[in-house]
Amino acid sequence: MGEFELISRYFSNSGARRQDAAIGVGDDGAVLQIRDGYDLVVTTDTMVAGTHFFPDDDPRALGHKLVTVNVSDLAAMGAEPAWLSLALTLPAVDEDWLAAFSAGLHETAEYYNCQLVGGDTTRGPMSLTMIAKGIVPRGKALTRSGAKVGDYVYVTGTLGDAALGLKLCQGLHEVSKKHQTHILQRFHYPSARVALGQALRNIASSAMDLSDGLYSDIQHIMKRSDVGASIDVSRLPLSQAVKDSCDQTTAMQLALSGGEDYELLFTVPEAKRGSLDVLLSPYGTPVSCIGRITGVAGKLELKHGEQPFSYQPTGFVHFV
Amino acid sequence: MGEFELISRYFSNSGARRQDAAIGVGDDGAVLQIRDGYDLVVTTDTMVAGTHFFPDDDPRALGHKLVTVNVSDLAAMGAEPAWLSLALTLPAVDEDWLAAFSAGLHETAEYYNCQLVGGDTTRGPMSLTMIAKGIVPRGKALTRSGAKVGDYVYVTGTLGDAALGLKLCQGLHEVSKKHQTHILQRFHYPSARVALGQALRNIASSAMDLSDGLYSDIQHIMKRSDVGASIDVSRLPLSQAVKDSCDQTTAMQLALSGGEDYELLFTVPEAKRGSLDVLLSPYGTPVSCIGRITGVAGKLELKHGEQPFSYQPTGFVHFV
Structure with a gap:
């Protein structure tokens, strides 16, 4: 043969x-x-x-x-x-x-x-x-270019798990035994949010998946939609594993700049938020509202509750 | 940037x-x-x-x-x-x-x-x-699997030019000055037979493009169609450049086992040969009938006119 x-x-x-x-x-x-x-x-x-x-x-x-x-x-x-x-x-x-x-x-x-x-x-x-x-x-594809000023910004699931899994594999971060399986599963065997993506067709104004980390990825929506965004980092959804394994600074870094979570990032107009809540109930997918779209094109504003949040993105600019 | x-x-x-x-x-x-x-x-x-x-x-x-x-x-x-x-x-x-x-x-x-x-x-x-x-x-795609016993086997253009171009680039074969441009063009800037492919939709019983050489490629049609083929190598279309640059053995090797010509290999039932001739006139693409499909599944018979033609395929089995 x-x-x-x-x-x-x-x-x-x-x-x-x-x-x-x-x-x-x-x-x-x-x-x-x-x-x-x-x-x-x-x-x-x-x-x-x-x-x-x-x-x-x-x-x-x-x-x-x-x-x-x-x-x-x-x-x-x-x-x-x-x-x-x-x-x-x-x-x-x-x-x-x-x-x-x-x-x-x-x-x-x-x-x-x-x-x-x-x-x-x-x-x-x-x-x-x-x-x-x-x-x-026909005509129902979700894109990065439909976000409008005032839309709410959402993410599915939890952020930073895959990046913590990578650090664990590299021996750069310790994770307690009880969380290791979950974290490694999220890194090696991620899931795609297929059912939810289809359900968002008539609700989301823009959408993309998180592959390079929220801080980097949201800028694609901002650029293609010609808008800015304001994100409240205190609302970033973190798994118990990340909370238990990391101090707050590290957790924020993982959630903002950790890649490969493959969660969905999407925006929803005010008038569709009720439909979103109704829609979500049968899916069982956790979804968090983390901010709003603003009119300051290209500007990403980070807050922690009402306070400004200073953040220096870690990591590297991908070759692509 | x-x-x-x-x-x-x-x-x-x-x-x-x-x-x-x-x-x-x-x-x-x-x-x-x-x-x-x-x-x-x-x-x-x-x-x-x-x-x-x-x-x-x-x-x-x-x-x-x-x-x-x-x-x-x-x-x-x-x-x-x-x-x-x-x-x-x-x-x-x-x-x-x-x-x-x-x-x-x-x-x-x-x-x-x-x-x-x-x-x-x-x-x-x-x-x-x-x-x-x-x-x-819908349903009109040409495939490798429709060849039937008795169908005529055709190729477009000339065979072996690209392989001669490769040998020329590698310094393995000499080509006279007047043929070099043509041969290098065929190797570096091949053409795809797009218009003819579409025109064959209702005429050809099977088709594929020649990327690995006729001897190797025709076996894909034989395998997918569960047939054999008989090819008359004296009918293989050779360019003046190949004829002038190679002895007959080398020319046959180039035409049978030279890759990257991107000509079409196709089969036509007897009843459609008239349609093929009518069809071809406005296209200006040279087409040669080189053999028939036979019922001996998996057997490729080479002849030179009425004589058996013995051929040991050169080259290698592609990784793919």
Whole structure:
């Protein structure tokens, strides 16, 4: 069996089966049926060994994360995830690695009802690129550009958990035994807020997912919507694990500049706040209001209750 | 200006503009409008430095080739190219390189009326992944799986030119001055057979593009269609440049096992051969009938006229 057949064995016949994938793996391209009246949403994310992960990271977790970060982008646009393509570059064929990576990929793809429909496999330094495709009713996609002055700013879940998980893995921060499982799960096996993203279609004025940290990410909404924002850091939702493991300064740093939480950040006009509360009850997703959109374009104001909050963002500017 | 802004300047506002790209670069994902009654076709191709090209290759040609190899896959499915995404991994930001690469990419994208609608840029060993998306009337996509016993096998253009161009660049083969421009053009600036691919929708029983060489590629049609094929190598279309530069054995090797020609390989039932001739006249694309589909599944028979032709495929089995 050649290397080609070996690799294709792990990717050609697994994951969810969808009737709208007329042709999947095995031809020059995939042929996909878009429901009439729907738009296509496409996202792309690359994870490079040495930049986004270590070559010896658990391959099952990598497969999971690759799917999740892409599906999270679809969730942030209010789309229904449907199909995935994988561009996989590997220095050599390691069957154990392939088995674990593809298992993580497929179980997560299946969870989100996505079918792997194609891609490319090449030899070179390890790099994982996924392309996720979803559908959204025509004109209903959530974007970064619709926030208006006076809108309320919300986030889902808790912030900073994944960043604490990374620090724990790097030996840079201690976490008590009882919180370790939760924190490592949040780092290695994040979730995408798919159901909530779709539910926000007629409620949120703008939305995006948190991949680089709130402080950095909210500036994309500010820029695309030509607005400013005022955030009350005392309202940032923190997990018990972060509260118990960090002093307040560290907790704020994790919540503001920690990446890879894959929670949703979104804005809601005053008139839709009631609909939001009604909407949320069946989802069980915790959502916190953390501030307002302001008219001072480009200015991000941080407060702690009524007091100004001084913050020097840590971390680095991503290459992208 | 940060690296992010620098890179985005080269990719965010150029290429063709399409009205059906509701949201392009700059959000969590692109939002694309598929015409009612059409299917989506998606292809993915990765080019890795050191594997598919040399890091010091002309970046403008790389940008051109990256678009062309993807659009060629769409052409082989009879699709109309529409949108491109780019996952770009670079070790560092080299503005001259970016300017030339993006120029090659955009001029080629514009030629095929494709809009760049998003992607991801990351730091790491140089690697270029493109995702091309096109549309095709529902159910009309050309595939590798429809060839039937008795169908005629065709190829467009001439075979082996790109492989001769590669040998010329590597200093492994001499080409007379008068043929060098043509041969290098075919290697560095290949074309995709987009118009012809669409025209074949109701005529060809199967189709694919030639990227790895005829001998290797036709086996994909044989496998997916569960048939065999008989090819008359005396009918393989050779350019004057290949004829003048190579002895017959070398010419056959180039035509059978040379890659990257991006011509179309397709099959046509007997009853559609008249339609094919009528169809071809306005296109000006040379097309050659090189053999028939046989019932001996998996067997590729080579002949030279009526004589058996013995051939040991050169080259290597691609990693993929």
